[in-house]
Amino acid sequence: MALKYKIIKSKSQYKEYANILEELVTASSKSKEEKEEIELLTLLIETWDEEHNSFEEIDPIALLHSLMEEGDLKAKDLVEILGVSKGLVSDILNYKKGLSKEIIRSLSEYFKVSQEAFNRPYKLKESRSLVMA
Secondary structure (H helix, E strand, O other), X not given: XXXXXXXXXXXXXXXXXXXXXXXXXXXXXOOHHHHHHHHHHHHHHHHHHHHOOHHHHOOHHHHHHHHHHXXXXXXXXXXXXXXXXXXXXXXXXXXXXXXXXXXXXXHHHHHOOOHHHHOOOOOOOOOOOOOOO
Protein backbone atom coordinates (compact mmCIF):
# COMPACT_ATOMS: atom_id res chain seq x y z
CA MET A 1 0.00 0.00 0.00
CA ALA A 2 1.40 3.39 -1.00
CA LEU A 3 1.51 6.07 1.67
CA LYS A 4 -0.68 9.10 1.06
CA TYR A 5 1.90 11.41 2.66
CA LYS A 6 5.65 11.09 3.07
CA ILE A 7 8.31 13.03 4.96
CA ILE A 8 8.72 16.40 3.23
CA LYS A 9 11.90 16.54 1.17
CA SER A 10 11.42 19.61 -1.03
CA LYS A 11 10.00 23.13 -0.95
CA SER A 12 7.43 22.23 -3.63
CA GLN A 13 6.25 19.22 -1.59
CA TYR A 14 6.08 21.51 1.47
CA LYS A 15 3.89 24.01 -0.41
CA GLU A 16 1.68 21.22 -1.76
CA TYR A 17 1.12 19.81 1.76
CA ALA A 18 0.51 23.30 3.16
CA ASN A 19 -2.17 23.88 0.51
CA ILE A 20 -3.83 20.52 1.25
CA LEU A 21 -3.73 21.30 4.98
CA GLU A 22 -5.32 24.70 4.41
CA GLU A 23 -8.15 23.12 2.39
CA LEU A 24 -8.74 20.50 5.08
CA VAL A 25 -8.68 23.04 7.91
CA THR A 26 -11.12 25.39 6.16
CA ALA A 27 -13.59 22.60 5.25
CA SER A 28 -16.77 23.01 7.27
CA SER A 29 -17.30 19.46 8.52
CA LYS A 30 -14.44 17.09 9.18
CA SER A 31 -14.55 13.30 9.36
CA LYS A 32 -12.33 11.35 11.76
CA GLU A 33 -10.02 10.54 8.82
CA GLU A 34 -9.77 14.21 7.84
CA LYS A 35 -8.93 15.19 11.42
CA GLU A 36 -6.15 12.56 11.46
CA GLU A 37 -4.96 13.83 8.07
CA ILE A 38 -4.79 17.37 9.50
CA GLU A 39 -2.74 16.11 12.46
CA LEU A 40 -0.33 14.20 10.20
CA LEU A 41 0.14 17.09 7.76
CA THR A 42 0.67 19.52 10.64
CA LEU A 43 3.34 17.23 12.10
CA LEU A 44 5.10 16.84 8.72
CA ILE A 45 5.02 20.59 8.06
CA GLU A 46 6.22 21.49 11.58
CA THR A 47 9.07 18.99 11.23
CA TRP A 48 10.11 20.59 7.93
CA ASP A 49 9.84 24.07 9.50
CA GLU A 50 12.09 23.07 12.40
CA GLU A 51 14.73 21.60 10.08
CA HIS A 52 14.58 24.36 7.49
CA ASN A 53 13.76 27.26 9.74
CA SER A 54 14.69 30.31 7.74
CA PHE A 55 12.72 32.45 10.20
CA GLU A 56 15.76 32.54 12.49
CA GLU A 57 17.37 35.48 10.69
CA ILE A 58 14.23 37.48 10.10
CA ASP A 59 12.56 39.72 12.66
CA PRO A 60 8.88 39.00 13.37
CA ILE A 61 7.57 42.09 11.58
CA ALA A 62 9.64 41.46 8.43
CA LEU A 63 8.32 37.88 8.55
CA LEU A 64 4.77 39.19 8.90
CA HIS A 65 5.26 41.52 5.91
CA SER A 66 6.58 38.63 3.81
CA LEU A 67 3.73 36.28 4.84
CA MET A 68 1.22 39.01 4.05
CA GLU A 69 2.79 39.53 0.63
CA GLU A 70 2.78 35.78 -0.01
CA GLY A 71 -0.89 35.57 0.94
CA ASP A 72 -1.76 38.79 -0.92
CA LEU A 73 -3.01 40.32 2.34
CA LYS A 74 -3.35 43.99 3.22
CA ALA A 75 -3.33 45.66 6.64
CA LYS A 76 -7.15 45.73 6.60
CA ASP A 77 -7.12 41.91 6.28
CA LEU A 78 -5.02 41.70 9.45
CA VAL A 79 -7.58 43.87 11.25
CA GLU A 80 -10.18 41.16 10.55
CA ILE A 81 -7.85 38.20 11.17
CA LEU A 82 -6.64 39.56 14.52
CA GLY A 83 -9.82 41.35 15.57
CA VAL A 84 -7.93 44.53 16.47
CA SER A 85 -8.05 48.17 15.36
CA LYS A 86 -6.52 49.56 12.15
CA GLY A 87 -4.35 51.78 14.32
CA LEU A 88 -2.86 48.83 16.21
CA VAL A 89 -2.17 46.92 12.99
CA SER A 90 -0.51 50.02 11.54
CA ASP A 91 1.61 50.50 14.68
CA ILE A 92 2.68 46.84 14.61
CA LEU A 93 3.57 46.91 10.90
CA ASN A 94 5.54 50.13 11.40
CA TYR A 95 7.50 48.84 14.42
CA LYS A 96 5.74 51.18 16.84
CA LYS A 97 4.02 48.50 18.97
CA GLY A 98 5.12 45.00 19.94
CA LEU A 99 3.20 41.79 19.38
CA SER A 100 1.05 40.62 22.30
CA LYS A 101 0.82 36.92 23.19
CA GLU A 102 -2.71 36.85 21.79
CA ILE A 103 -1.63 38.39 18.48
CA ILE A 104 1.33 36.00 18.25
CA ARG A 105 -1.07 33.06 18.80
CA SER A 106 -3.48 34.34 16.15
CA LEU A 107 -0.73 35.01 13.60
CA SER A 108 0.92 31.63 14.07
CA GLU A 109 -2.43 29.88 13.76
CA TYR A 110 -3.46 31.85 10.68
CA PHE A 111 -0.14 31.57 8.84
CA LYS A 112 0.61 28.02 10.07
CA VAL A 113 4.02 28.90 11.50
CA SER A 114 5.37 28.28 14.97
CA GLN A 115 4.71 30.91 17.62
CA GLU A 116 8.49 31.14 18.10
CA ALA A 117 8.76 32.72 14.64
CA PHE A 118 6.83 35.76 15.94
CA ASN A 119 7.98 35.56 19.55
CA ARG A 120 11.52 36.88 19.24
CA PRO A 121 13.01 40.22 20.15
CA TYR A 122 13.12 43.06 17.65
CA LYS A 123 13.63 46.80 17.89
CA LEU A 124 10.68 49.14 18.04
CA LYS A 125 10.99 52.63 16.61
CA GLU A 126 10.91 55.28 19.25
CA SER A 127 7.73 57.26 19.19
CA ARG A 128 8.14 60.98 18.91
CA SER A 129 5.16 62.56 20.56
CA LEU A 130 4.49 66.19 19.82
CA VAL A 131 4.24 68.42 22.82
CA MET A 132 1.98 71.40 22.31
CA ALA A 133 3.00 74.51 24.23
